[in-house]
Amino acid sequence: MLLSLARMNRVRAIDAANLTMTVDAGCVLQAVQQAAAAQGLLFPLSLAAEGSCTIGGNLAANAGGTQVLRFGNARELCLGLEVVTAAGDIWDGLTGLRKDNTGYDLRDLFIGSEGTLGIITGAVLKLYPQPRAKCTALAACASVDDAVALLQLAQARCGSLLTGFELMGEFALALVRRHFPQLAQPLPPSPWCVLLELSDGESEVHARSLFEGLLEAALEQGLISDAAVAETLAQSHAMWHLRESIPLAQAEEGLNVKHDIALPVSRIPEFVASTDAALQAAFPGARLVDFGHLGDGNLHYNVQAPEGIEAAEFLRTHEAAINEMVYAAVVERGGSISAEHGIGELKREKLVHVKSPVAMALMGSIKRALDPQNLMNPGRVL
DSSP states (O other), rough: OOOEEEEEEEEEEETTTTTTEEEEEEEHHHHHHHHHHHTTOOOOOOOTEEEEHHHHHHTTOOOTTTTTHHHOSSGEEEEEEEEEESSOOOOEEEOOOSSOOSSSHHHHHHSSSSSSSEEEEEEEEOEEEESEEEEEEEEESSSSSHHHHHHHHHHHHHHHGGGEEEEEEEEHHHHHHHHOSOOOOOOOOOEEEEEEEEEEEEEEHHHHHHHHHHHHHHHHSSOEEEEEEOOOOHHHHHHHHHHTHHHHHHHHHHHEEOEEOOOOOOGGGHHHHHHHHHHHSHHHHHHHEEEGGGOOOEEEEEEEEETTTTTHHHHHHHHHHHHHHHHHHHHHOOOOOSSSOOOOTTHHHHHHSSSOOOHHHHHHHHHHHHHOOOOSSSSOOO
């Protein structure tokens, strides 16, 4: 049975003084962003599917997106929930409180549970003041080590004003050039490219001065070889459009083995170097599409078939072995096989090999307690 909450799409209330918004779970993310902006406020969750994805789905999957570095995942942006339980009861937890130590945090049970414990029907979301200025730039890096060092420099100089830090490998951007030649790329090809954004609540002058100082220091330290700074909002949107077009370009290129992984940021350079080399040795000609949210340690680490090899056949023959290699490398370095896309059905059998028996037993106990008849999204996660 398929359940749609598309008609539950009301913004129920906005409390500007409390910086909260109460919405139906069927509200489209972009509509929530626009409702906040109409009040001069910001709901910062942002991802490529924001024109179609819903708040209920975002919360059920604990969605990430491009501003996790500053604002956190969907979990951090939610203060309260309304949930229909497997027993048919309605739990009204639509509190706008930031402090409430009256027992277990039931909200966190349902956020990220992928619909396996109950049906989210409403939510109280955190809002923020709109920034007075944003600065966006693309910067060319010679290595992932340099990109990580640039991230450290940006965090040291800008602190919480740094709201976006995306890493893109050259092959990922080459796919965009091949399939979307109309999208201008303001920098010549380099091994790695970083898209970084700063949001400032003070002034445009302050933001620009801080941003230019950061890029000058990065050039002086040899962390970047070139940079292009957006001078207009349209140029900023165009830079983000390049990043968001990578998955679309991959789809045009053909089927690929996808991985949504998380690692400690400090381990990412060595992971990329060693795993790239291992995959290319095992599958000569395999093309690696490395990109993602470096600021929060989340990589979309995808493997495209070699040039001239039929993509579907490459997946049928090698997907399982590629997954084993990538997941083993991730777990060895203390990472996660799912950063923001969840477990669902595809990764369900993998979960028991990467989670401890104690964790799996606790998750099973919670599932049996809240959904003893296995009514809620059966066959997923567990």
